[in-house]
Amino acid sequence: MIWWKHLLVFFFFFALWEGVAWFTHKYVMHGFLWKLHKDHHTPKYSRFELNDLFGVFFAVLSMYLIVSGSFNMDWQFSAGLGIAGYGAAYFFVHDIFVHQRVPWFKRSQNPYLMALRKAHKIHHKSLGKENGEAFGFLFVHAKYWPKNLSSQLSHPIKTSKSTL
Numbered sequence: 001m002i003w004w005k006h007l008l009v010f011f012f013f014f015a016l017w018e019g020v021a022w023f024t025h026k027y028v029m030h031g032f033l034w035k036l037h038k039d040h041h042t043p044k045y046s047r048f049e050l051n052d053l054f055g056v057f058f059a060v061l062s063m064y065l066i067v068s069g070s071f072n073m074d075w076q077f078s079a080g081l082g083i084a085g086y087g088a089a090y091f092f093v094h095d096i097f098v099h100q101r102v103p104w105f106k107r108s109q110n111p112y113l114m115a116l117r118k119a120h121k122i123h124h125k126s127l128g129k130e131n132g133e134a135f136g137f138l139f140v141h142a143k144y145w146p147k148n149l150s151s152q153l154s155h156p157i158k159t160s161k162s163t164l
Contacts, residue, residue: 006078013082014089018138021090026135029054034129041127047101058087090137094120111146119144 029037029051040051062083069076095101097113098120108114119134119141126132134144 001073001075001078005075006073009075009078010082010085013079014086017083017086018136021086022136022139024054025137026132030129030132030135038129041124055087055090058083062087094137112140115140115145 036050036053039049062080065076065080065083067080069078069080093113093116097105097108098117100106105113116138119136122144123132123134134141
């Protein structure tokens with residue numbers, strides 16, 4: 001397979017996994033496998049949660065695709081890497097940034113990261129499996145973005161007159 005096709009497959013599966021994550025979160029984690037996800041919604045946080053088993057499942061799927069696709073360097077290899085890339089993004093943004101399992105990036109003022117954190121906090125307002133919202137991960141609905149951001153983006157940057 002040509003290198004640019006590998007890139008297309010990688011980015012396709014990376015993007016696809018946002019939909020898979022949303023669907024799995026809404027209908028599986030907050031559905032019939034709530035018992036595994038429930039500890040993630042409890043006020044206490046520990047180093048490991050039953051919820052982490054979902055990540056293990058997707059990591060095994062990713063590894064399987066990478067290994068099986070590596071023999072012929074076909075689409076499965078790139079698909080597995082795309083899923084692994086999404087998993088890495090999930091780990092860094094969700095576990096490190098949002099839930100502070102590792103105390104890094106506590107005071108970020110990045111509007112996207114602030115919106116992501118706000119959406120996730122609103123998701124966690126519901127301690128039960130019903131009445132949840134904001135099930136996605138990388139796509140953050142506009143209603144969670146800082147209110148003044150839209151006016152900042154729609155107006156040109158105002159600069160003071162130069163005295164030169």
